[in-house]
Amino acid sequence: MNTKTDPELEAMLHAFVDGELDPQDEQAVREHLALNADAAQRADAYRRQGEDLHDLYDDVFTEPLSADMRAALNAPLATNPTRPRIFTAPMWRMAAAILLFTVGGLSGWWGHVLTSAETPVALANAAPHVVPYVTRAIGAHVVYASEVRHPVEVGADQEQHLVTWLSKRLGHDVHVPKLDEAGFELVGGRLLPDDAKPAAQFMYENHAGQRVTLYVSLDTKRTETAFRVVEQQGTSAIYWIEGDLGYALAGNLEREDMLKIARLVYDALTV
Amino acid sequence: MDIRHSIASELPRLRRYARALSAGNTSHADDLVQQALERALNKAHLFQPGTNLRAWLFTILHNVTVSEHRKRAARPYEVSDESAPESAYATSPDAHDKLELRDMARALEHLPQEQRQTVLLVSLEGLSYKEVSEVMAVPIGTVMSRLARGRDQLRILMERGVEKNTPRSTLRPTLWRVK
Numbered sequence: 001m002n003t004k005t006d007p008e009l010e011a012m013l014h015a016f017v018d019g020e021l022d023p024q025d026e027q028a029v030r031e032h033l034a035l036n037a038d039a040a041q042r043a044d045a046y047r048r049q050g051e052d053l054h055d056l057y058d059d060v061f062t063e064p065l066s067a068d069m070r071a072a073l074n075a076p077l078a079t080n081p082t083r084p085r086i087f088t089a090p091m092w093r094m095a096a097a098i099l100l101f102t103v104g105g106l107s108g109w110w111g112h113v114l115t116s117a118e119t120p121v122a123l124a125n126a127a128p129h130v131v132p133y134v135t136r137a138i139g140a141h142v143v144y145a146s147e148v149r150h151p152v153e154v155g156a157d158q159e160q161h162l163v164t165w166l167s168k169r170l171g172h173d174v175h176v177p178k179l180d181e182a183g184f185e186l187v188g189g190r191l192l193p194d195d196a197k198p199a200a201q202f203m204y205e206n207h208a209g210q211r212v213t214l215y216v217s218l219d220t221k222r223t224e225t226a227f228r229v230v231e232q233q234g235t236s237a238i239y240w241i242e243g244d245l246g247y248a249l250a251g252n253l254e255r256e257d258m259l260k261i262a263r264l265v266y267d268a269l270t271v
Numbered sequence: 272m273d274i275r276h277s278i279a280s281e282l283p284r285l286r287r288y289a290r291a292l293s294a295g296n297t298s299h300a301d302d303l304v305q306q307a308l309e310r311a312l313n314k315a316h317l318f319q320p321g322t323n324l325r326a327w328l329f330t331i332l333h334n335v336t337v338s339e340h341r342k343r344a345a346r347p348y349e350v351s352d353e354s355a356p357e358s359a360y361a362t363s364p365d366a367h368d369k370l371e372l373r374d375m376a377r378a379l380e381h382l383p384q385e386q387r388q389t390v391l392l393v394s395l396e397g398l399s400y401k402e403v404s405e406v407m408a409v410p411i412g413t414v415m416s417r418l419a420r421g422r423d424q425l426r427i428l429m430e431r432g433v434e435k436n437t438p439r440s441t442l443r444p445t446l447w448r449v450k
Binding site (some may be wrong): 006010012015042045046049050052053054056057059060061063065066068069072073075077116156193196208216 | 274275278279282283286287290291295301303308309312313315316347374375376389390393394395399401411415416418419422423425429444450
């Protein structure tokens, strides 16, 4: 008996294992294997490799999606420019409404948010002059600042890692300003989808448990701006564009306090 | 139906493939999938309904892994505070002579990247040769030769590692090479 190592025959063997052969060739390989123990052993070994791989990695199917993946899936889709936005809006509006209700259910403090039927999409449409990332920054603030158990992905205890990671994901050096002077301490941060680009959100908290978030966006096609203020759903944001990055400080403090923090952030980032 | 639902239902497969490709390094694997997911969502309006969504997603993931691999191959692997694979990106051609491989996961690490990808797409993900050729943008013949070489290497690595006392003669004659 001779061991055939002819590539064509070997390729047939793999195709046989993978069910890629038509019935006639399959029968031919079967006959060959019956006469050739070496080849039959190899076919078995290749089949076992597949089984081993499934044994090793099928557990992944039982894992829940990561927070990042869920966030990306919940974000509005980039739309085809030739298609009117209205066709894609309802699904997102529904998802956003569900999200807001979930958050609202967890925290009565946000009850007033729910009294508005408006969603981020509707808001963006209602206020077209607002830079888009700012609307997303406010949405992210509304969702995450009220989060009790998982307000951030990486906590302040791993600040260096947080900065390295987010800088890497944004492809841009990101800094975390200190806001001690305003009585706010870093809670941590997370990566967010920003119209399919990555954005960073840093969260701060004061002794009274009030939270502000700083959103750092790459989605800027504009030149630098001075501070601008917008208010949506009872949350205000102060935003400005500096270099390649857009910033939005979102919170529910008095206008003066928000401005004071914004100046601290600005000074810390532009030194 | 919203394409995001369809994409979400394919995510476990993408994660499984990325996990196997990254030698079980969960954070690196999920990082690859996250990048692919963001790209896919960004380009979702370009997807032709009725065509093969799975192959489309694997193509995007494949392109992400290739560019990441290229980046990482250019410099030493960066070890963050999370666990990094021991040698997922270092494959020396004669490494398997000295190695005692305990299991499939370790054997996989010693395949060249293209062979590892091909074996995983076929044996783990059950993609057809045609789908793999689309995903990797190579002819079917290349898929088949990578698959054959990868599987044969794996088989030899496993046998040498697991059955060290087996006489060499029974291990040798089946390795064939195309080129």
